[in-house]
């Protein structure tokens with residue numbers, strides 16, 4: 001019997017990294033070491049406090065049962081306390097927070113909760129590719145909001161046609177931004193909140209990188225929930241993946257407007273059964289006890305970004321270093337074919353990076369390097385690229 005795939009699966013765009021995987025595998029088969037700066041997956045281990053907590057908590061059979069859909073109250077309280085300390089906002093842990101199996105889960109399910117077939121979702125481009133897939137799976141229409149370098153990678157909200165605004169149910173925003181590493185100034189968030197309020201659009205704010213930034217607390221990224229009116233229009237997704245090096249643990253949260261939390265929870269109740277309780281309990285330890293490790297890790301990422309950009313500049317390629325995320329986002333050194341440059345970097349320097357066009361058409365001509373390998377490898381990758389460029 002031949003299996004018929006649904007149209008939504010048949011028409012899926014290939015995932016950013018899948019086309020590079022073959023080339024990587026080919027080099028590996030020939031015994032050539034490839035330095036992978038493609039995927040943004042922290043190499044630094046999860047902090048010990050959290051690992052010890054998981055060992056302890058998973059010995060308790062009470063954690064072995066189905067978890068609650070919304071998440072343990074103490075986990076939700078820990079998230080609310082974290083937001084209060086970090087962003088100065090009051091969040092009710094009973095009605096305004098829910099756990100997620102990683103923020104990707106919430107981002108994917110949000111359109112199912114809030115978008116009807118034929119509704120528009122406002123989606124930035126370039127962006128984390130899940131937003132577009134999620135909207136299409138829900139039967140929604142994507143209205144692309146270009147993120148242009150000359151506009152600080154912020155969407156031009158005034159350019160969105162009035163009829164699209166009328167039919168838009170949600171707007172995705174993500175700052176600190178993947179892939180551009182841009183940060184949104186508070187004034188932009190205020191404008192976006194006003195815009196959403198005026199057009200009755202739910203803002204789905206992806207804050208997965210809120211804690212990955214250089215320097216001190218004064219230039220820390222903000223949450224729209226802390227801006228006037230933010231709590232009314234916004235459902236924010238947060239994650240322990242990047243700040244606490246917990247990508248494999250699958251734990252995150254959604255928080256903000258209580259009605260929106262309830263809506264997303266209704267989808268979740270029909271799809272999965274929550275986050276393993278031993279992981280939730282260990283995530284509390286991360287939120288409460290791992291701030292020093294998190295700051296230390298940020299210093300490591302900053303050092304790697306600066307070193308990579310410094311070495312590459314020796315070949316005359318100036319890569320901007322943003323204060324946030326562990327990504328470097330840069331125009332290709334020549335021309336605008338990012339995929340060809342990726343292939344050239346793999347073949348000639350044995351370095352993998354992500355082609356900008358994998359994040360949307362406005363990513364064309366850009367490359368993203370993830371600083372998620374140790375400094376020695378970052379240096380080696382940069383040196384090999386310099387040799388390649390000077391050839």
Ligand SMILES: Cc1ncc(COP(=O)(O)O)c(C=O)c1O
Pocket residue numbers: 040101102103104105128174177178206208238239240241242247251252
């Ligand atoms: C912008 C952005 N949002 C969300 C996620 C999902 O993170 P997680 O599901 O691990 O919380 C990622 C992962 O790379 C991301 O880059």
